[in-house]
Amino acid sequence: MHLPPSPAEDAVAAELAGVRPSLGPSYAAALGGARAAVLTRLWRALAYEPLPWITGREPGPHGLTLRLAGGSRLAGPPPDPYATEAYVSELLLDGRPYRQAARLVRALGVPHGEEFAAELDASTASLALSRAGGPPAGEDVAARTTWEWEQRIVDGHPYHPNCRSRPGFSVAEQLAYAPEHRPVVGLGLVAVRAEECLVTGDWPAALREAGRILVPVHPWQAAHVLKHERVRSGFAAHPLMALRTLAPADGGAHVKTALSARLTSSVRDISVYSIETAAAVSAFAQGLSERLDGRLHITRTLGATTAHSPDLAAVLREPPEVYADASAGERVLPVAALAGFAPARSAAWRAEFARLALSVCLRVLELGVALEAHGQNLLVVLSATGAPLRLVYRDLADIRISPARLVRHGLPVPPLSGRLITDDVTVLRRKLFGSLLTGALGATAGSAGAFADAFAEVASLPHSADREALLTGSLPTKALTLMRLSPGVPGDQWAQLPNPLTGG
Template identity: 55%
Template sequence: MCRTIAERNLAGELAAARPGAVDAYLAELPGARAAVLARLWRGLTHEPLPWVADQATGGDGVTLRLADGRRLRGPACDPWATGTSVPALELDGTRYDHPAELLTALAVTNGTGFAAELDHSVASLALSRTAPPPSRPPAAPWEWEQLSRDGHPYHPNCRSRPGFSAAEQLAYAPEHRPVVSLRLAPVADAARVHGGWPAELRDGGAVLVPVHPWQAAHVLADRTLLPGPDGHPLLALRTLDLGDDRHVKTTVSARLTSAVRDISPYSIENAIATSEFVAGIAERLGGRLHVTRTLAAAGDGTPELAAMLRESPHVHADPGAGERVVPVAALPELFASYERRLDRVTAFARLAVGVCLDLLDLGLSLEAHGQNLLAVVDADGWARRLVYRDLADIRVSPARLAHHGLPAPPLAGRLLNDDPAALRRQTLGGLVTGSLAPLAGDGPTLATVLAAATADLPAGPAKRALREAPLPAKALTLMRLAPDPPVRWTTLPNPLAPEPARPDLP
């Protein structure tokens, strides 16, 4: 039964929107609580939270000693495991089986807002799990994007969608496989347009900017909007496949997982130049990497009204040869259908590690997580090439480019960074935590994958970082509890060089 505000609110909304799904939603709540609690427990045990004084392992569990003297106990926690559940944690003898209730009891700085997000993550995850699995293997390109019902494999806010009602999640979330009807906002004098904005998205002197229907209802309700094209929502809920080899990225001014999904004026201004630069660098890799080019970008100069048109990743596959383009987040489902699953995982890892490190050497750091990175897979399930999309979080090193005789791109601001440690962290953190570890599924398998993927690498800092040093990762829990600065990094145990067990606490 429902126990929290978000659970009750979503149940009431679901009763009005789709009453036949309420029983399934209620049945999924205990599993959703345990899944989000597992993600939170991973953060509590492996991130540098200032109010955790010490920890110890003993038997099959972990005990955290908090700065105020309380003790929090739970099961052993593999930081690389996915699909795990933690039924309950014990705080000073009191059992907590809901992550929001536990965080409220911890009473830590900035915990109130995070507890509300965890509450919504549980409720939305339970709703996502009511979506029936596909009755057949994916056929249309966008269907690969809609396989995941659980969202981010490590983030406690894996399904946090505050501001989205049950009806809106059913209508717009990819796991429910809807068709979404976009709106169009006419922008005349204030229009900022870059690239070849298509004729069908113009009306006389006005530019017609695609608007997500959630944004239309909640942020732009006072504007006159026109009917727009239909699209299929992708892993990034606010990005849709238009069915004509184009994707459109829209603004959704809501906090999904960790970030508000606006499109900044900086991104609109620099999208084309960034796209052309990265595509040019990718061409130096001998066909191992394709980049989805930004075709056009437009807005009114505010983060609340902007859109980008991008090339579909699927144009880089040869359907006649049985190729398909699959997001890395969906590769576990694909590889599970083959007997030699681990062989396919390690083959993908060799390809991805080689591409990302070659780019890093040239001066380009990708954030190659399971949503941005895709694989061109042949008819037998082997990854042959990579596709990268969404360039908003890359980093470019002018110094490294100059070392290779390459000109710096016509960019400024946050995308530029010459710090070797920051560039390596960005590359390895995205690749390992975002792609390889979820694909491996646990620490021992990740060790096997990393060993195979790095065996032939030349000696150097990157190889040492992947085989010997703690691995960089986003501090997903700390980010929500200490949001200034908004992104914080930590390190996690490298399964090829495991940390020694901690002694029991006194």
């Protein structure tokens, strides 16, 4: 059935006709798949998140029916909490079919639904644009660099309905800055007097000038946020899957820039706290990695600076490929890119990778650190034949550190305070389990059945309280849709997904 375009879909088509008309037919062809992809992600949220206006869930032989406050009923296919391929083409609200997520949310009439519906509409249109401009299907990628692998991740977050929501970005800006469109981005530089900056780590001489710190800035930030600043030309760089983090075209440290726009769920600025703690956290992490027999490398934060503003800051980070032996044919892939890596489609490969990831990350948690090991932060070093050898972790800005666990294992407690520090077992486990298990490993598996096979590897790992928690309870995941529909509630909110080892 032909569906009329939504307002955002229409708007993107109109802009595209002006800036890249050659993509118009591909964009139109991609809309159907993008609608199903976003609707599938929304159905996962409706099936599992503790949304207050869902009063009951009735599984049946042919699907799931939700009872809604007010008496309505919403029906759909059996939900797969770990599916990454679109399998939902329509949902029935009191018997009426809905094939576009935004129109369904508007029909539900839930609090804050209008704002969320607009984001879903934009996410669908941007996802179609991303698919239209993405690399050709089947293109040989065997010898690609790490940043080129990152640019092949077209669909964004594997489970968030706002997987491609980029409010504030025009079509021209998405084409110019988004990694899936494979642009080269010209970063700018803002000169700030050194006494007005906070600098941690080793800020390079190449980014200093006559008593000033040269802060790399993203061109979107320069145009929309730093309008009063004098931004000079900087250097060319390739955007990575995080969009605001880039690999300089001439090599060297990756640059994480402030981007005061809401991408997916979060505004991507850089807090002053992150800059203050960057050097200490990086030094601590290097010491921790030495306890892991070479199975985990943590990229070093080389330098960080802020003009005491989250809108004007930057972090220089060691590129992950320094931990691969190129002469031996090794390469590094972010876990989010494994869907495009042919060996990862085999059950044996997924089991081997799951064993590596689970054993390393659970050991790190036991020692006292919960990594946010989702598919963007966690990378895997592959052998020349494609076997998973060891892990690389990047971006330490949102880990959690337990002083009590560190002390128990004779490890030094870093001189830190604030949100990174907690001994709360629930917080620590949610941080790791919700990113690694119900994020990275689930998305790599791509379905509940494949995830169950890979997750079974946890039973063979050494005994620990954290392993036992995985074997006996449901699995936490961020309630991403609930969070978008609860703008007045700070912090993360959580849902529980079925544990394939317990059935609950």
